[in-house]
Amino acid sequence: MLCPPLRCFYVYFASTAKPVWKGIDHSLDIWHKSKKIPATLGPESKKVKYRPLIPWIKHIANHFWFCCRNCKGNTMRLRDMWLSCLSHVRNVHVWMTGNCKHTDGPIEPEGKDWLVYGSPAHNLLK
Numbered sequence: 001m002l003c004p005p006l007r008c009f010y011v012y013f014a015s016t017a018k019p020v021w022k023g024i025d026h027s028l029d030i031w032h033k034s035k036k037i038p039a040t041l042g043p044e045s046k047k048v049k050y051r052p053l054i055p056w057i058k059h060i061a062n063h064f065w066f067c068c069r070n071c072k073g074n075t076m077r078l079r080d081m082w083l084s085c086l087s088h089v090r091n092v093h094v095w096m097t098g099n100c101k102h103t104d105g106p107i108e109p110e111g112k113d114w115l116v117y118g119s120p121a122h123n124l125l126k
């Protein structure tokens with residue numbers, strides 16, 4: 001079963017936490033998760049409808065590391081930073097509750113096409 005990386009980051013962990021583990025601090029294996037991002041998106045993106053996602057995969061995995069490194073242990077901040085890539089890949093860098101953390105100025109997708117909201121590639125990423 002396909003587990004989209006962005007969604008499973010929270011949902012998977014919350015849904016699998018057994019009641020007996022309540023009250024125990026859970027942690028995320030960052031290395032394992034970072035490997036799962038390309039391992040999940042890579043094979044799926046070979047389908048024609050998901051191909052626009054291919055050039056973004058490496059950057060999305062790097063973004064995950066960036067988020068983990070810069071969230072200062074705050075899980076809500078980690079979540080917000082992580083989900084910001086859903087906007088960034090669409091060339092949206094400022095939104096109601098925040099903005100991307102990259103420097104100001106013109107943003108070039110550097111050999112990638114921006115994803116379109118609601119497109120199959122963007123939906124897969126969600």
Ligand SMILES: [Zn+2]
Nearest residue numbers: 088092093100
């Ligand atoms: Zn951005």
